[in-house]
Amino acid sequence: MKLFLLVLKNIRRNLLRSILTGLGTMVLVVVVIMVWSILWYLDEQTREKTSNIKAIVTERWQMPSRMPLSYAPELCAGSARRPEHVRPQDSMTWQFYVGSTEPGRLSRESALFIVATQPEKVLTMFDELDTLPPDSPDRRQLEKAIQALKTNRQALIVGRERLEAINKRVGERVKVYGMSFKRIDLEFDIVGTFPEGRWNNLSVMNWEYLNAAVDAYNRQPGNRPHPMTERSLAIVWLKVPDTRSFTAVATQIAASPSFTNPQVKVETLASGTAAFLEAFRDLIWGMRYFLMPAAVVTLCLVIANAISLSVRERRKEFAVLKVLGFRPAHILGLVLGEAMVLGVVSGLLSAAGVFMVINFVFGGLKFPIGFFGTFYIPVRAIWWGLAVGSATALIGSLVPAWIACRVRVAEIFARVG
Amino acid sequence: MTSGNSWCVQLRGIHKYFFRGSERLDVLNGLNLEVPEGEFLALMGPSGSGKTTLLNLIAGLDKPSEGEVWVRDQCISAMSEAQLARWRTRNIGFVFQFYHLLPVLTAYENVELPLLLLPLSASQRRQQVETVLELVGLKDRMHHRPGQLSGGQQQRVGIARALVTDPALILADEPTGDLDARSAEEILDLMVELQRSLQKTIILVTHDPRAASRTDRILHLDKGRLVDHLPTESAPPRRSPRVPSGG
Numbered sequence A: 001m002k003l004f005l006l007v008l009k010n011i012r013r014n015l016l017r018s019i020l021t022g023l024g025t026m027v028l029v030v031v032v033i034m035v036w037s038i039l040w041y042l043d044e045q046t047r048e049k050t051s052n053i054k055a056i057v058t059e060r061w062q063m064p065s066r067m068p069l070s071y072a073p074e075l076c077a078g079s080a081r082r083p084e085h086v087r088p089q090d091s092m093t094w095q096f097y098v099g100s101t102e103p104g105r106l107s108r109e110s111a112l113f114i115v116a117t118q119p120e121k122v123l124t125m126f127d128e129l130d131t132l133p134p135d136s137p138d139r140r141q142l143e144k145a146i147q148a149l150k151t152n153r154q155a156l157i158v159g160r161e162r163l164e165a166i167n168k169r170v171g172e173r174v175k176v177y178g179m180s181f182k183r184i185d186l187e188f189d190i191v192g193t194f195p196e197g198r199w200n201n202l203s204v205m206n207w208e209y210l211n212a213a214v215d216a217y218n219r220q221p222g223n224r225p226h227p228m229t230e231r232s233l234a235i236v237w238l239k240v241p242d243t244r245s246f247t248a249v250a251t252q253i254a255a256s257p258s259f260t261n262p263q264v265k266v267e268t269l270a271s272g273t274a275a276f277l278e279a280f281r282d283l284i285w286g287m288r289y290f291l292m293p294a295a296v297v298t299l300c301l302v303i304a305n306a307i308s309l310s311v312r313e314r315r316k317e318f319a320v321l322k323v324l325g326f327r328p329a330h331i332l333g334l335v336l337g338e339a340m341v342l343g344v345v346s347g348l349l350s351a352a353g354v355f356m357v358i359n360f361v362f363g364g365l366k367f368p369i370g371f372f373g374t375f376y377i378p379v380r381a382i383w384w385g386l387a388v389g390s391a392t393a394l395i396g397s398l399v400p401a402w403i404a405c406r407v408r409v410a411e412i413f414a415r416v417g
Numbered sequence B: 001m002t003s004g005n006s007w008c009v010q011l012r013g014i015h016k017y018f019f020r021g022s023e024r025l026d027v028l029n030g031l032n033l034e035v036p037e038g039e040f041l042a043l044m045g046p047s048g049s050g051k052t053t054l055l056n057l058i059a060g061l062d063k064p065s066e067g068e069v070w071v072r073d074q075c076i077s078a079m080s081e082a083q084l085a086r087w088r089t090r091n092i093g094f095v096f097q098f099y100h101l102l103p104v105l106t107a108y109e110n111v112e113l114p115l116l117l118l119p120l121s122a123s124q125r126r127q128q129v130e131t132v133l134e135l136v137g138l139k140d141r142m143h144h145r146p147g148q149l150s151g152g153q154q155q156r157v158g159i160a161r162a163l164v165t166d167p168a169l170i171l172a173d174e175p176t177g178d179l180d181a182r183s184a185e186e187i188l189d190l191m192v193e194l195q196r197s198l199q200k201t202i203i204l205v206t207h208d209p210r211a212a213s214r215t216d217r218i219l220h221l222d223k224g225r226l227v228d229h230l231p232t233e234s235a236p237p238r239r240s241p242r243v244p245s246g247g
């Protein structure tokens, strides 16, 4: 539109004020985007899926879950005992070996949280790793590391941040002193790392190594059986194609006579995560229903204030425009346009800025909620920035724009008083 | 409709009053006026007598409390706000005492402003803007901002803006009120020239008898009505206690 140039010129008129308003908008959009990214990610994780469901089997009455390893084979088969029973498409077991690189001391620089599992399952059952594009460099590197995990029982894959924290590199050896398995200390060869992201702080080892180590400990003359022997299995993961299969498998497991002491429970990953996040309910509630609306309302007010000021200063100008034949709709458009340009530009800029800075400079947003530690700003956040910026600009400028377009020319130019 | 083509402006039985609280302030009282096409008319009267109010009615910026305003063959007092806005772009050129140019726009852009409301191509607009800027003698300053121009030059831009849509009627509310004697004289020369060569109808509100003397006819607004004073030279001193302030 021909009048758009006028909008731009008016923004440039009080450049300092426009910049300050823009900066205010940017700061608030940044807050909104960061909070939104966290909430969005948590929502994604707790949204029930209807296909390709991951189910988790854990001990029923106790946290943390500790089941005998002997449960593993039947659970992995979904307790399918009869031909008509549903079998899971895929499965894996998790045992947790928590240890430290320094004997007797657990610190940020020394802790390793290691999942002992079946190496090949890392690529088929681990969230986000199971969806790596087949030919991506990340996937190829991971495949190599997993190959090493299969052939070398002492291999260890360590997440990027952990690797940095314990000050080691791929190819080096590390000795870990057991904390969850007391007196079982293990030596590892670090053979690789995970793609940047979700698994930055976790490590994965071959389960056979751990279980052989427990056996060896138990066989040693003079040792009583290790206390973890009968309770080393934390989680069994199952993959089922749809809700119906999930219900069938859950029913089969519940009906099985094998799991009485301790009892087990089957949940979807989403509901398991949701149950886990219950502990953070107040925090999440506060972010969603207090912090977010507060930021959005403040943003509207910042814009309303700036636009009102500039409208008040320009009452005469709007009257002149009316004399020249501008209709109220034109003037409404001019004022809304000014606010929208400010909102859109600062919204986009701050969203793109947050996206780049948080994801690429800081390597994610560190906000530890349970086992989620790092959040990333999704690409769609750029659209949120645009939407938040323009929507708040629109709302904030509605009233001033209305006032501007209702300016009564006769009152402004006559000698009133 | 009795005006035919010879009247440019016709006011019939105009009353205009404002309310201040519960008190009614009568500004125009049964005023009648006929301005023939092509006339250069001066409106005089003490401050607060209602001159601007009258111009506002003729420009359709306000509505009479009673009576009808006809411009050419249209009764504008019956038109809606949006209709009036459209009509104003093509039919009225308004010149203000304080120029009222947009400070963010250059002289050229200020003059172009009303043309943006019309369905014209960029080159048509450029041609029209350059023509009127040439006419007011400011073509060499067209890329200056108002802040870089003198009062007289700004008023020339104001006049160019009023002329650019080629309206039949120009309304000027004390266009020389803020100018020194020489600039005022130049602006008046320009207006006389416009009326002569372009056959514009001009209504000029002024406090300055010398400015009024350059016009075809002078009317005085007194107690809400218009009264004639025949020859300009013999205009008697105002009865009003208020001194023309020029502002």
Ligand SMILES: Nc1ncnc2c1ncn2[C@@H]1O[C@H](COP(=O)(O)OP(=O)(O)OP(=O)(O)O)[C@@H](O)[C@H]1O
Pocket: A410, A411, A413, A414, A415, A416, A417, B018, B019, B025, B027, B045, B046, B047, B048, B049, B050, B051, B052, B053, B054, B247
């Ligand atoms: N919108 C309005 N509301 C109330 N009173 C008004 C309004 N517009 C004008 N008036 C009053 O009407 C009277 C005429 O005002 P107007 O501005 O038309 O006078 P004027 O002749 O143009 O004066 P000046 O020579 O000082 O410009 C004044 O008393 C003014 O206060």
Ligand SMILES: [Mg+2]
Pocket: A414, A415, B051, B052, B053, B173
């Ligand atoms: Mg006036």
